[in-house]
Amino acid sequence: MANDQPPRPKRRGFLKAGGAAVAAGASLGAGLATSQNALGKTQPHALADPQLAVEPFYGTHQGGIVTPQQSHTYVAALDLTTEKREDVIALLRAWTDAAARLTQGGTAAPLPTGDAADNKAAPDSGDVLGLGPCGLTITFGFGPGLFTHEGKDRYGLAARRPAALVDLPRFNGDQLIKEKTGGDLYIQACANDQQVAFHAVRQLSRLAYGTAAMRWGQSGFLSGPRGQTPRNLMGFKDGTNNPSTAKPPLMNQFVWAGASADAPWMEGGTYTVVRRIRITLEHWDNTELDFQEQVFGRHKYSGAPIGKQNEFDAVDLKEEDKDGNPVIPENSHVRLSNQASNNGAQILRRSYSYNDGTNFYIERWPPWRQETEYDAGLIFIAHQSDPRSGFIPINDRLAKFDMMNQFTTHVGSAIFAVPPGAKPGSYIGAGLFET
Amino acid sequence: MANDQPPRPKRRGFLKAGGAAVAAGASLGAGLATSQNALGKTQPHALADPQLAVEPFYGTHQGGIVTPQQSHTYVAALDLTTEKREDVIALLRAWTDAAARLTQGGTAAPLPTGDAADNKAAPDSGDVLGLGPCGLTITFGFGPGLFTHEGKDRYGLAARRPAALVDLPRFNGDQLIKEKTGGDLYIQACANDQQVAFHAVRQLSRLAYGTAAMRWGQSGFLSGPRGQTPRNLMGFKDGTNNPSTAKPPLMNQFVWAGASADAPWMEGGTYTVVRRIRITLEHWDNTELDFQEQVFGRHKYSGAPIGKQNEFDAVDLKEEDKDGNPVIPENSHVRLSNQASNNGAQILRRSYSYNDGTNFYIERWPPWRQETEYDAGLIFIAHQSDPRSGFIPINDRLAKFDMMNQFTTHVGSAIFAVPPGAKPGSYIGAGLFET
Numbered sequence: 001m002a003n004d005q006p007p008r009p010k011r012r013g014f015l016k017a018g019g020a021a022v023a024a025g026a027s028l029g030a031g032l033a034t035s036q037n038a039l040g041k042t043q044p045h046a047l048a049d050p051q052l053a054v055e056p057f058y059g060t061h062q063g064g065i066v067t068p069q070q071s072h073t074y075v076a077a078l079d080l081t082t083e084k085r086e087d088v089i090a091l092l093r094a095w096t097d098a099a100a101r102l103t104q105g106g107t108a109a110p111l112p113t114g115d116a117a118d119n120k121a122a123p124d125s126g127d128v129l130g131l132g133p134c135g136l137t138i139t140f141g142f143g144p145g146l147f148t149h150e151g152k153d154r155y156g157l158a159a160r161r162p163a164a165l166v167d168l169p170r171f172n173g174d175q176l177i178k179e180k181t182g183g184d185l186y187i188q189a190c191a192n193d194q195q196v197a198f199h200a201v202r203q204l205s206r207l208a209y210g211t212a213a214m215r216w217g218q219s220g221f222l223s224g225p226r227g228q229t230p231r232n233l234m235g236f237k238d239g240t241n242n243p244s245t246a247k248p249p250l251m252n253q254f255v256w257a258g259a260s261a262d263a264p265w266m267e268g269g270t271y272t273v274v275r276r277i278r279i280t281l282e283h284w285d286n287t288e289l290d291f292q293e294q295v296f297g298r299h300k301y302s303g304a305p306i307g308k309q310n311e312f313d314a315v316d317l318k319e320e321d322k323d324g325n326p327v328i329p330e331n332s333h334v335r336l337s338n339q340a341s342n343n344g345a346q347i348l349r350r351s352y353s354y355n356d357g358t359n360f361y362i363e364r365w366p367p368w369r370q371e372t373e374y375d376a377g378l379i380f381i382a383h384q385s386d387p388r389s390g391f392i393p394i395n396d397r398l399a400k401f402d403m404m405n406q407f408t409t410h411v412g413s414a415i416f417a418v419p420p421g422a423k424p425g426s427y428i429g430a431g432l433f434e435t
Numbered sequence: 436m437a438n439d440q441p442p443r444p445k446r447r448g449f450l451k452a453g454g455a456a457v458a459a460g461a462s463l464g465a466g467l468a469t470s471q472n473a474l475g476k477t478q479p480h481a482l483a484d485p486q487l488a489v490e491p492f493y494g495t496h497q498g499g500i501v502t503p504q505q506s507h508t509y510v511a512a513l514d515l516t517t518e519k520r521e522d523v524i525a526l527l528r529a530w531t532d533a534a535a536r537l538t539q540g541g542t543a544a545p546l547p548t549g550d551a552a553d554n555k556a557a558p559d560s561g562d563v564l565g566l567g568p569c570g571l572t573i574t575f576g577f578g579p580g581l582f583t584h585e586g587k588d589r590y591g592l593a594a595r596r597p598a599a600l601v602d603l604p605r606f607n608g609d610q611l612i613k614e615k616t617g618g619d620l621y622i623q624a625c626a627n628d629q630q631v632a633f634h635a636v637r638q639l640s641r642l643a644y645g646t647a648a649m650r651w652g653q654s655g656f657l658s659g660p661r662g663q664t665p666r667n668l669m670g671f672k673d674g675t676n677n678p679s680t681a682k683p684p685l686m687n688q689f690v691w692a693g694a695s696a697d698a699p700w701m702e703g704g705t706y707t708v709v710r711r712i713r714i715t716l717e718h719w720d721n722t723e724l725d726f727q728e729q730v731f732g733r734h735k736y737s738g739a740p741i742g743k744q745n746e747f748d749a750v751d752l753k754e755e756d757k758d759g760n761p762v763i764p765e766n767s768h769v770r771l772s773n774q775a776s777n778n779g780a781q782i783l784r785r786s787y788s789y790n791d792g793t794n795f796y797i798e799r800w801p802p803w804r805q806e807t808e809y810d811a812g813l814i815f816i817a818h819q820s821d822p823r824s825g826f827i828p829i830n831d832r833l834a835k836f837d838m839m840n841q842f843t844t845h846v847g848s849a850i851f852a853v854p855p856g857a858k859p860g861s862y863i864g865a866g867l868f869e870t
């Protein structure tokens with residue numbers, strides 16, 4: 001089509017400007033320091049500008065696991081369509097390079113300049129130009145299908161599948177939708193801007209054309225007063241009892257995978273479970289406040305365990321009232337998910353709310369409403385050193401007994417082995433393919 | 436169930452704290468001024484904290500029309516299920532009161548305190564406690580079904596339907612989904628936080644139980660570098676050529692409805708068209724840069740009209756190249772939507788991107804792909820004094836000729852009469868029911 005078009009001015013100038021903006025984005029860390037030096041203490045808020053935040057990409061661990069949680073996410077799973085091992089490696093190399101650029105505020109690849117740019121598709125959709133890194137992290141994971149697909153060892157990796165990368169069992173109440181479940185490859189982009197998070201997955205997914213295809217994608221968000229535990233859509237603070245990411249021993253125990261005999265390449269990685277949990281918000285909103293609190297085992301407004309005053313007061317599961325009844329109900333969410341109820345197991349939850357508008361819904365719990373309802377809830381994301389001692393037993397107990405199940409339905413599910421971080425020059429998953 | 440529960444401590448203390456937080460939210464304007472006085476010019480960024488922004492609710496016009504665009508929206512339409520005129524009035528009164536509170540940072544209704552609060556559902560879901568007003572605006576509108584529903588005049592309003600509130604014609608290429616189209620009542624909540632926007636609609640929708648039911652709801656967002664025109668998901672700046680909201684004569688001409696003989700109650704209101712426009716982002720991303728620019732009629736990176744240097748350079752539709760061909764293509768979006776192509780008509784676009792994850796999609800344009808694709812695009816929102824001279828002729832031309840149609844599909848549509856703002860003590864739409 002280009003031949004028949006009227007001549008157009010060169011856009012070298014525009015592209016130069018674009019390139020400069022990208023370059024500035026890529027070195028925002030330095031820019032921030034300069035700004036700080038020049039202005040001293042007169043602009044303390046400039047440091048907190050969420051658009052300017054920048055997270056490292058390369059390192060011992062991948063970002064987005066113990067990184068302080070950003071305000072938005074886009075998570076996605078892809079299915080591999082190639083039969084060739086080298087295609088998978090090439091994709092992981094391309095993803096690593098692009099992710100390293102994107103997290104630092106760059107485009108997925110350098111934008112061509114001048115006439116050379118015109119007659120081909122740009123290597124980046126350009127929709128977040130000028131937005132800054134926004135604290136973007138990109139986390140990659142491997143689903144069971146990378147190792148074995150319908151009984152077939154497509155890439156010579158079957159023997160290297162970690163025992164901890166189990167197929168999740170069916171849990172009580174699961175109503176999983178196939179199109180929102182599973183996946184061979186996982187991308188989790190988290191950023192302080194919704195479009196920046198999606199932009200990352202969009203560019204990476206595009207790099208996979210011909211090698212892997214989107215299975216599902218999901219946008220998520222997290223709102224909260226600054227410096228406080230955010231409330232989820234049920235109105236309760238979510239994440240209070242997480243193991244502290246500031247304590248490396250806890251992270252080594254509960255989050256980071258060790259070098260097991262069957263999967264030494266996973267050392268410094270983690271196992272990630274993603275669940276799409278729809279919440280019947282209409283039903284919840286018409287539920288008595290005290291029943292909501294019994295369901296959670298916490299007070300709604302303060303976030304304190306029932307019977308306590310403050311959010312971070314310890315959860316005392318042994319406390320009884322004067323009649324000898326437990327103060328925190330037997331089937332409350334806090335009790336059932338507490339480490340004391342799970343042989344000391346802990347998982348690092350890093351969940352987001354989701355909101356996909358409305359659709360027609362048939363509720364499985366009384367009053368069996370059939371009407372247009374919110375398609376909203378929680379993208380539950382949990383990282384752990386081993387799901388066999390983490391998510392699986394914890395969720396098995398919750399699925400059976402949690403009072404919250406009256407209001408929640410698990411409609412999507414996936415599990416991934418998230419390998420350690422990459423070194424510059426190498427790529428995510430190199431240990432799996434090359435050692 | 437409450438009788439069998441173990442005794443619980445009173446939460447008056449917690450609720451007092453909650454109430455104080457709400458009160459602080461309601462007077463953030465004052466708080467901000469104090470902060471400004473106390474700190475002088477040392478904290479210029481504190482003024483720009485998007486959580487602290489507060490917009491007035493009562494006034495000549497409703498908010499959310501010429502209000503500088505917030506970063507998020509949740510728009511919804513409800514269908515009236517009552518047959519009683521007084522139910523509709525009661526709902527509008529309740530909505531007005533709740534919206535006045537919510538926009539100022541309050542809860543939908545005061546939270547009860549002490550034991551009285553426990554045994555009933557709280558009047559607010561509580562999920563944005565402490566978040567501040569976040570610049571929330573709430574805009575209400577009336578769809579054709581309020582006036583006539585399946586030929587029936589349910590509320591004695593048929594004779595008061597404005598001629599300008601037409602049923603939208605079918606446009607070329609429309610592929611409207613019934614469940615995302617139409618509606619008797621419209622709520623548009625815009626805020627600097629995704630959860631705050633949704634929270635508003637959620638409380639208002641709950642107030643409608645028994646009177647109206649959700650027909651569709653949709654979350655939207657807008658990302659952009661500070662102080663610059665945001666880019667939509669196609670990567671182009673969107674909204675450059677909007678009529679300036681800073682120019683009241685332009686707003687009076689193109690946005691605000693006058694006191695027509697058939698609908699004097701609409702004076703100071705506007706007519707709002709909402710279209711859900713799905714964009715085949717995968718297809719667009721693989722399209723040559725110069726073709727993308729021909730489609731828009733603008734340069735992608737600078738936002739300038741083709742042949743110009745800067746974003747805000749005037750669009751010169753008469754300019755020709757040396758061969759006599761138009762520099763801005765005949766079927767480009769900018770030319771077809773320009774007021775010079777539309778008898779001088781202008782509309783105030785205030786659109787948001789949407790991103791509902793992925794679903795299986797059959798594309799109607801080559802290459803007729805059938806695969807899992809992004810369910811993402813634009814929630815097009817346009818305000819105008821009369822859609823018969825605004826959206827309808829403009830979109831009729833676009834639907835027939837716009838090159839962009841290769842990449843976009845209109846899948847949802849609605850039109851509403853948005854009445855003027857309310858006076859304190861009155862309610863939105865009072866002029867329709869009471870004069």
